[in-house]
Amino acid sequence: MSKMSSPRLIDLPWEDVLITRxxxxxxxxxxxxxxxxxxxxxxxxxxxxxxxxxxDWSNITCRASADAFKIATRDVENLQKLVVTNCRGWLTDAxxxxxxxxxxxxxxxxxxxxxxxxxxxxxxxxGRCPDLQTMLLRExxxxxxxxxxxxxxxxxxxxxxxxxxxxxxxxxxxxxxxSLQPQLRWISLARIYGITQVSxxxxxxxxxxxxxxxxxxCWRVTDDAIHKLAxxxxxxxxxxxxxxxxITERSLSRLRIQGVSIDxxxxxxxxxxxTAGNAPPNPPMVMRQFQLPLNYRL
Numbered sequence: 001m002s003k004m005s006s007p008r009l010i011d012l013p014w015e016d017v018l019i020t021r022x023x024x025x026x027x028x029x030x031x032x033x034x035x036x037x038x039x040x041x042x043x044x045x046x047x048x049x050x051x052x053x054x055x056d057w058s059n060i061t062c063r064a065s066a067d068a069f070k071i072a073t074r075d076v077e078n079l080q081k082l083v084v085t086n087c088r089g090w091l092t093d094a095x096x097x098x099x100x101x102x103x104x105x106x107x108x109x110x111x112x113x114x115x116x117x118x119x120x121x122x123x124x125x126x127g128r129c130p131d132l133q134t135m136l137l138r139e140x141x142x143x144x145x146x147x148x149x150x151x152x153x154x155x156x157x158x159x160x161x162x163x164x165x166x167x168x169x170x171x172x173x174x175x176x177x178x179s180l181q182p183q184l185r186w187i188s189l190a191r192i193y194g195i196t197q198v199s200x201x202x203x204x205x206x207x208x209x210x211x212x213x214x215x216x217x218c219w220r221v222t223d224d225a226i227h228k229l230a231x232x233x234x235x236x237x238x239x240x241x242x243x244x245x246x247i248t249e250r251s252l253s254r255l256r257i258q259g260v261s262i263d264x265x266x267x268x269x270x271x272x273x274x275t276a277g278n279a280p281p282n283p284p285m286v287m288r289q290f291q292l293p294l295n296y297r298l
Contacts, residue, residue: 010040014047023048028060032068050075058085058110066090079103083110085136093120100124107131112138112162122147126154134160138188141165145173152177160186164214167192174199178206188214190240197225204228214240216263226251236260 012018023031023045035045049072057064064087076099084091091114100106100121106129111117122143125132132155137143143166151158152173158181163169169192178184178199184207189195200221203210210233215221221244229236230251239255240263241247249266256266 010044014044015051018044019048019051028057028072029063032071046075049073050077052076053078054081054083055079056081056083057087058083061086061088064090066092066095069095073099077102078105080105081108082106083108084114085110086113088113088115090116092116093118096121097124100128104128105131108134110134110136111140112136114140115142118142119144119147123150126150129155131157133157136160136162137164137166138162139165141167144168145170148173149176152180156180157183159183162188163192164188164190165192167194170194171196171198175202178202182206183209185209185235186212188212188240189218190214190216192218193220196220197222200225201228204232208232209235211235212238214238215244216240217243219243219245222246223248223251226255230254230258234258239263 009018012022023034026034031045031048035042055073055076057069061084069087069091079099082099082103084096093116096117097120101124106125109125109129109132111121117140125135132151135151135155135158143163145168148163148166148169153176161177161181161184169189171194174189174192174195175198179202184203187203187207187210189199195215195218197220200213200215201224203213204225205228210229213229213233213236221241223246226239226241226247229239236255236258238261239252241252242263252262252264252266255262
């Protein structure tokens with residue numbers, strides 16, 4: 001009587017079991033290790049990548065490489081969420097543009113702290129992702145007014161946008177964004193030192209559904225703009241105004257009464273900014289941080 005062969009993991013149904021119920025619980029690192037076992041597992045992992053609707057590399061950025069990223073994305077065509085936060089050094093326009101071309105259903109894109117990108121990526125997103133709802137560009141100092149305006153004009157369904165630290169933006173850009181995206185619910189303009197109450201008043205007058213606003217460090221914004229927010233944005237839940245020296249409790253008190261969470265205490269005095277917070281950090285110093293070598297390869 002012949003012995004029964006032991007069951008093998010690879011013999012389980014791929015689509016019904018392995019791809020949908022087992023592989024999603026593994027990390028990207030573990031999936032690449034599994035891929036290296038043999039050809040069958042290599043094919044299984046590629047099939048898994050092909051079925052992905054969401055791709056998040058934010059937890060392994062310092063251990064990743066362009067080659068590994070290309071392997072994980074070369075067959076992907078149905079992504080709805082792409083997160084590549086802090087992928088410095090190895091993520092370039094050439095790598096990202098090809099992914100965006102194949103995945104036009106993207107609704108959520110996070111490029112925060114990616115220093116190797118340019119207008120090519122933003123223009124591709126604007127032209128190919130009409131359903132985009134969330135665009136996160138935190139600390140992307142290379143982002144210009146023309147890039148944001150391009151996104152604003154072509155992506156009509158934005159609800160959440162993070163422009164923290166995008167120093168080149170100005171009132172004209174934010175005015176256009178608020179005018180063309182009335183459905184905005186969440187926006188961060190923190191540490192954009194050139195914007196004034198003009199931007200905030202336009203948000204108040206046109207974006208009635210606004211729930212979250214971060215203007216930390218925007219020291220040119222005044223109490224008048226906050227009064228407009230209190231009058232018009234009845235859905236507002238969170239307001240961040242740290243280091244906004246021209247915003248006082250005179251305007252914030254009404255928002256507190258309305259139940260808005262504010263990041264500074266109600267002292268009745270003007271908020272005091274950090275001296276160093278009134279100007280952007282030295283760009284050359286920032287760029288040197290972004291250029292640290294990435295020696296690990298998946």
